[in-house]
Amino acid sequence: MLMSYIWTAMIALSLLAAVVTGRGGELASAVSQGAQAGITLVISLAGSICLWTGVGRLMEKAGVTGALSRLLKPLLGRLFPSSRQDPQLAGSLSANVCANFLGLGNAATPMGIQAAQRLARRSRDGIATDELCRLIVLNTASIQLIPATVAAVRSSLGCSSPFDILPAVWVTSLCSAGLGVTAAWIIGKLWKK
Amino acid sequence: MEKITDYIVPLLLLGCSAWALRKKENTYEQLLQGGQEGLKLVISLIPTLVMLLTAVTMLRASGAMELIGSFLAPAFRFFGIPEETALLVLIRPISGSAALAVGTELMAEHGVNSLVGRTAAVMLGSTETTFYTISVYFGAAGIKKTRYTLPAALIADFTGFFIASLTVRLFF
Numbered sequence A: 001m002l003m004s005y006i007w008t009a010m011i012a013l014s015l016l017a018a019v020v021t022g023r024g025g026e027l028a029s030a031v032s033q034g035a036q037a038g039i040t041l042v043i044s045l046a047g048s049i050c051l052w053t054g055v056g057r058l059m060e061k062a063g064v065t066g067a068l069s070r071l072l073k074p075l076l077g078r079l080f081p082s083s084r085q086d087p088q089l090a091g092s093l094s095a096n097v098c099a100n101f102l103g104l105g106n107a108a109t110p111m112g113i114q115a116a117q118r119l120a121r122r123s124r125d126g127i128a129t130d131e132l133c134r135l136i137v138l139n140t141a142s143i144q145l146i147p148a149t150v151a152a153v154r155s156s157l158g159c160s161s162p163f164d165i166l167p168a169v170w171v172t173s174l175c176s177a178g179l180g181v182t183a184a185w186i187i188g189k190l191w192k193k
Numbered sequence B: 001m002e003k004i005t006d007y008i009v010p011l012l013l014l015g016c017s018a019w020a021l022r023k024k025e026n027t028y029e030q031l032l033q034g035g036q037e038g039l040k041l042v043i044s045l046i047p048t049l050v051m052l053l054t055a056v057t058m059l060r061a062s063g064a065m066e067l068i069g070s071f072l073a074p075a076f077r078f079f080g081i082p083e084e085t086a087l088l089v090l091i092r093p094i095s096g097s098a099a100l101a102v103g104t105e106l107m108a109e110h111g112v113n114s115l116v117g118r119t120a121a122v123m124l125g126s127t128e129t130t131f132y133t134i135s136v137y138f139g140a141a142g143i144k145k146t147r148y149t150l151p152a153a154l155i156a157d158f159t160g161f162f163i164a165s166l167t168v169r170l171f172f
Helices: A002-021 A024-061 A064-079 A087-101 A105-120 A130-141 A148-156 A162-190 B002-022 B027-062 B064-079 B083-091 B096-110 B115-126 B130-141 B149-171
Strands: none
Touching: A002 A024, A002 B027, A002 B064, A024 A064, A024 A105, A024 A148, A024 B002, A024 B027, A024 B096, A064 A087, A064 A130, A087 A105, A087 A130, A105 A130, A105 B130, A130 A162, A130 B130, A130 B149, A148 A162, A148 B096, A148 B115, A162 B002, A162 B115, A162 B149, B002 B027, B027 B064, B027 B096, B064 B083, B083 B096, B083 B115, B083 B149, B096 B115, B115 B149, B130 B149
């Protein structure tokens, strides 16, 4: 439902702005240009998405995800203390983080939901616990090894080294995850239960 | 910097295939099956991206994007975030495909290797659709009172936008 409002607002805003700036002609031609650009974008993304979901499946089957989650165990135990007594929760938590890390959005969400449901058993009356809040913040900060979609857009626009943004992306997502979790921890201390 | 980053992706491809072979997986078959899933995802993306790029192109052509940008410019300038990315920053936490559409438009308009184009790419690569994540996870877990989740997640998002602008300035 939210998207319906956003879409309508975007159209209304452009119409309003076109009247103010007197760019009616550009607005009219933008309609068909935009639709065309949508198809062009999907076609230019298709190859990369196809390749990287293939690589993602390979990594999952070959046990890369499992190896990563063993590495993450100590860190996750600190962030989510209840995962220490609950091996199943620890499993879905690390699978969630690893899938996000490897850019497997489709695999990350079901694992994250499983973790959220197990964490929710410890909460009362549908009130989010500190650990649940932390899980969401960790997921919204998206620490990703290969941002394949963005790189595909860049190369479709003629960029010769689409992956040169990797270091910047890594630093950025580590900072935002770190600060997000810290902020959650501080607000969690101050927030009344 | 470019020299090193050029080799990350090919090395990753080799590493994965070699690891999978060592584990006696049918490497090629798994790649094909994954690719099949990927294509299904691509097809499901078509209508969303067509609708959203239409709306975003209209926003650009009508001058609305510049209006939003100039409205928010003082705040953006204070944090050193390029004001051209205003719409991207606003829409990123709400809709992933809308953000992809806006980001693509920005990269095409300003150039992929421009400051704005690179910042938009880093922003897209390092943040997530916050509102969607909250509603899906908490909806499935039956949580009704989200307490401080939204402010904390938005702080993480904002840090992402800020650091993205900073790293692009520093690294390039």
